[in-house]
Amino acid sequence: xxxxxxxxxxxxxxxxxxxxxxxxxxxxxxxxxxxIADNSDFGILRCIVSDPEKAYQVLKEAHFAVKITDxxxxxxxxxxxxxxxxxxYLSQKGIFIEYMYSFANGDVAHVVIRPTDLDxxxxxxxxxxxxxxxxxxxxxx
Amino acid sequence: xxxxxxxxxxxxEQLREIQSRRLVKxxxxxxxxxxxxxxxxxxxxxxxGDIKSIDDIVKLPFTNKLDLRDNYPFGxxxxxxxxxxxxxxxxxxxxxxxxVLYTRKDLATWSEAISRAFTxxxxxxxxxxxxxxxxGLFTGGLGAHDxxxxxxxxxxxxxxxxxxxxxxxxxxxxxxxxxxTPSYAMFLGEALGECEWPREEFKLKVGVxxxxxxxxxxxxxLEASLGIKAYDIYGLSxxxxxxxxxxxxxxxxxxxxxxxxxxxxxxxxxxxxxxxGSFGELTFTHLTKEGMPLLRYRTHDLTALHYEKCACGRTxxxxxxxxxxxxxxLIIRGVNVFPSQIEDVILKQKEFEPHFLLIVDxxxxxxxxxxxxxxxxxxxxDDMSTMxxxxxxxxxELRSVIGLGFKVRLVEPKGIERSEGKxxxxxxxxxx
Numbered sequence: 001x002x003x004x005x006x007x008x009x010x011x012x013x014x015x016x017x018x019x020x021x022x023x024x025x026x027x028x029x030x031x032x033x034x035x036i037a038d039n040s041d042f043g044i045l046r047c048i049v050s051d052p053e054k055a056y057q058v059l060k061e062a063h064f065a066v067k068i069t070d071x072x073x074x075x076x077x078x079x080x081x082x083x084x085x086x087x088x089y090l091s092q093k094g095i096f097i098e099y100m101y102s103f104a105n106g107d108v109a110h111v112v113i114r115p116t117d118l119d120x121x122x123x124x125x126x127x128x129x130x131x132x133x134x135x136x137x138x139x140x141x
Numbered sequence: 142x143x144x145x146x147x148x149x150x151x152x153x154e155q156l157r158e159i160q161s162r163r164l165v166k167x168x169x170x171x172x173x174x175x176x177x178x179x180x181x182x183x184x185x186x187x188x189x190g191d192i193k194s195i196d197d198i199v200k201l202p203f204t205n206k207l208d209l210r211d212n213y214p215f216g217x218x219x220x221x222x223x224x225x226x227x228x229x230x231x232x233x234x235x236x237x238x239x240x241v242l243y244t245r246k247d248l249a250t251w252s253e254a255i256s257r258a259f260t261x262x263x264x265x266x267x268x269x270x271x272x273x274x275x276x277g278l279f280t281g282g283l284g285a286h287d288x289x290x291x292x293x294x295x296x297x298x299x300x301x302x303x304x305x306x307x308x309x310x311x312x313x314x315x316x317x318x319x320x321x322t323p324s325y326a327m328f329l330g331e332a333l334g335e336c337e338w339p340r341e342e343f344k345l346k347v348g349v350x351x352x353x354x355x356x357x358x359x360x361x362x363l364e365a366s367l368g369i370k371a372y373d374i375y376g377l378s379x380x381x382x383x384x385x386x387x388x389x390x391x392x393x394x395x396x397x398x399x400x401x402x403x404x405x406x407x408x409x410x411x412x413x414x415x416x417x418g419s420f421g422e423l424t425f426t427h428l429t430k431e432g433m434p435l436l437r438y439r440t441h442d443l444t445a446l447h448y449e450k451c452a453c454g455r456t457x458x459x460x461x462x463x464x465x466x467x468x469x470x471l472i473i474r475g476v477n478v479f480p481s482q483i484e485d486v487i488l489k490q491k492e493f494e495p496h497f498l499l500i501v502d503x504x505x506x507x508x509x510x511x512x513x514x515x516x517x518x519x520x521x522x523d524d525m526s527t528m529x530x531x532x533x534x535x536x537x538e539l540r541s542v543i544g545l546g547f548k549v550r551l552v553e554p555k556g557i558e559r560s561e562g563k564x565x566x567x568x569x570x571x572x573x
Contacts, residue, residue, distance in 0.1 A: 007523035009516070011552050037525050041532070041550045044525060063555045065521040098524065114523075 002070045002118060003135035004052040008045040009065035012038065020045060020064065027058040032141035033112055035101035046101070048073075048112060050139050071114045072121055073133035078104045083111070089128045095121050110141065144260035144292070145253070148400050149455045153448065156456065160403055161194040163428035168192035168201065171434055174219035177212060178202070178436065198405065198426060199414055204438045206239060209379065214240045217433050225432055230278045231378040231477065238278070241378050242432035248287065250429055251381045254398045255288025255374075258387030261396075261453075262347050262372045264318050266293030269344075271311055273321035273329070274352065276300040280382025281352050285320040288384060294318070301325060304332045312336070315344040322475050323355040323363060323371075327506035330366030340368055349374050351383050352475045354463055359506065375460070379438055380425045386460055391452045394459030401429050404458060405437065406446055409467035420445045422467050423460070441468045471569065473501055474508045476545045480566050483512065486542050492520040492531050496557045499547075502570040511548045512539070518554050 010016045017036075024031065034047035049055045052068060059066040076082045083102075090097065095115050102111040110133065115121035125132055143149050148156075169189040171178040181202040182188065191200060209217065218225065226245050230238035243251070264270070270289040274281030282300055289296045297314055299307060301321065307329060310316065319326065326348055333343070348367055351374035363371045375386035375395050380402050386395040397404050402425045406415050409422040423442045427434040443466060447459045471478045480499065487493050494515040502509045516531060532549045539547045558565070 005523075007521075009521050009528075009551075009553055011556055039525070039529060042528070042552070044523060044528070046523065063553070065516065065518050065554050067521060067523050069523040 001072070001132050001134050002122070003048065003073050003112075003133070003138045005069045005071040005112065005114075006045075006047050006049060006052060006055055006059070007067045007069050008047070008059060010036070010043040010045050012040065012042050017045065019062075020059070023058055023062045023064075024049065024055055027054060029055045029058070032139060033101065033103065033110070035099075037099065046099070048138055048141070052139070069114065070118055071112050072118065072125070073110065073112050073135075073138040074125055075108050075110055075131040075133060078107055078109045083109070086111075086125070086128075086130055089124050089130070090115065090121060093120065093124050095124065110138075112138070142260045142263060142265070143454065144257040146454075149257060149396070149457055151400075151456055153456055156400065157195060159400060160428060161196075163400075164195050164198060164403070164426070165192055167426070167428055167434060167436075171219060171436065175217060175434070177208070177217055195403070198403065198437070201426070201436045203412060203424070204435045206379070206439075206441075209239045210237055213237050215242065217435070218242050219434055220244060220431055227283075229280045229283075229378055229382065231280070239379060241280075241382075244431040247381075247430055247432045250401055251284060251384060252287045252291040254381060254401060255284060255384035256291045257398065258372075258374050258384050259288055259292050259294070259318075259349070261387055261389045262318070262349060262370075263390070264289070264292060264294060264347065268294040268317045269297065269315055270294050270318045270320060271297045271299055271307070271314075271316040273299055273301050273307055273319060273325060274383075279352075280376065280378045281320075281322075284376070284382035284384060285349070289318075289320075304328055308332050308336045311345060312338050312343055317344050318347045318349060319345060319367070319369070320349040320374075322353050323350040323359055324353060324474060324507050326350055326363050326367065326371075327359075330363060333367060343368075345369055347372065351375060353472060356462075362506070375463075377440060379435060379440075380427070385425070389451060389453040389455055393451060394447060394461060396451070396455055396457040397446075397460055399458050401427070403428050404446060404460070406444070407439075409441075409443070417448060418445055420461075420464070423463075441466045441470060443467055469567070471499075471501060471567065473510050473545055476543065478510075478543055478545060482543055483539065483547075484566075486538050487514060487535070490535060490538065492517055493535065494554065494557075497566060498557050499567045500570065501567065508571065509548070510545065511550055513550045513552050513557060515554050515556055516551050521554075 030050040032048045037044045076086055098114045100113040102109050172189040224244050225242045227243040230240045272285045276282030286296055348369045348371040360371050372388045374383045376383035385402050386397040405424045406421040407424050415421040423440045423444050425438050426436050442463045444463050445461045450456050469480050488495055498513040500511045535549045
């Protein structure tokens with residue numbers, strides 16, 4: 001099931017990430033997952049939040065360059081080799097992963113993935129009975 | 142040593158007479174051979190006969206870089222192309238280069254001018270010149286080459302780059318005189334220190350550096366790292382190329398070859414001549430050029446001229462170090478850069494806002510240029526490779542139009558400060 005992720009352009013200078021989190025905090029938006037892609041000059045902050053629409057609005061108003069991107073969230077057991085199994089399903093179908101981030105939490109790991117082909121990815125994961133996360137569950141983590 | 146004592150040490154009264162005679166001839170020459178100047182004369186109600194001595198130079202029209210651009214490529218030629226033997230070009234303001242044309246005699250004049258410079262640096266026919274200026278459209282390489290040939294020295298026409306080979310040949314061939322930009326000389330100095338041979342095995346004694354502004358501090362560094370005496374050579378391609386001016390052993394200003402290139406110092410705002418010794422805009426008038434003579438060409442370089450006789454014996458006028466420019470042109474790694482060129486390039490790319498900030502600095506004696514630009518919100522994507530692609534594309538475009546590598550840095554929309562009046566688009570941190 002597709003979920004909405006926020007992508008925010010960040011200049012590589014101190015305090016910029018603080019400003020993003022301040023804006024979200026003041027709007028009462030909670031961050032449930034995030035990652036930063038960066039090169040030496042700039043970064044792209046990707047995050048899952050409790051209310052993507054609202055977060056998008058407030059960040060726009062604060063003049064951030066922000067985009068909403070669809071991603072897929074799934075759950076896999078927090079045991080060695082589990083992720084490899086899921087990734088193999090995807091690679092066998094020729095689905096590329098642009099990026100992903102995840103975090104383990106007790107017995108399970110939550111994974112956010114951005115494949116090149118969202119629909120195909122969703123289909124494959126469903127077929128293989130991988131536990132997909134509903135968007136709202138992801139937002140409320 | 143003095144190459145042409147007759148001229149270089151000439152009594153100033155006598156020099157003035159020669160300048161007067163040449164200017165009178167030049168006014169007539171351009172009137173009849175350069176339609177651009179004839180039209181200007183006619184518009185001003187000026188006739189060649191009105192120019193009776195060098196004092197009448199103030200009556201002549203100015204020439205600007207824009208005039209050269211408007212007459213691209215050969216509009217200012219005063220002779221048929223059959224008499225032109227060399228075409229050089231320098232970076233222009235909007236992608237079009239500024240073209241300069243030389244007849245055979247112009248090349249000889251230029252060689253004479255550079256010969257005076259090289260001789261002042263102590264060079265002669267026993268010397269081996271390593272010309273590490275770029276050979277090509279740029280006047281540095283071929284200019285130094287012809288000048289060194291003219292004094293009978295041996296020339297290694299190695300051009301710029303390939304530092305290892307530079308060091309090897311410098312060692313194996315016994316180079317005594319190095320010609321290059323001061324920033325490249327810094328590289329060579331480091332390479333020399335790290336190479337397999339001890340300094341005693343090199344015969345290098347003099348460095349001839351120009352085409353970029355440089356400082357006394359850099360001179361000290363260069364002299365230490367290369368173990369040489371370093372001299373400045375001044376020039377601009379519109380007038381000739383290197384050799385318009387040169388330092389003598391006193392290194393007390395730059396002597397100008399004013400029997401060929403007549404200098405004036407003007408108020409940059411009004412264009413009025415300033416009293417002797419004042420600081421203002423340097424302007425040159427060709428006194429002998431055939432191919433493409435220019436009258437009162439505004440260099441936009443700010444400096445002052447001194448007419449007292451120099452301790453070296455030369456009477457040719459001395460120019461102070463160039464202290465700045467009265468337009469917004471920057472010289473970065475020897476390349477002329479106008480902020481308007483950068484703006485043009487950015488405006489042609491739909492992905493960027495028309496705001497930018499150029500930060501020029503000097504790190505390890507090499508100019509660095511970083512350009513901050515804002516990506517339009519609509520073109521921001523979540524995909525890192527697309528974003529890096531935007532950056533690379535702009536870098537490539539700037540390189541092809543301006544001929545200089547810029548480090549492009551993407552910043553957030555509104556990340557560049559907006560100003561009410563004239564936008565601050567350049568920060569030059571170089572300490573010159």
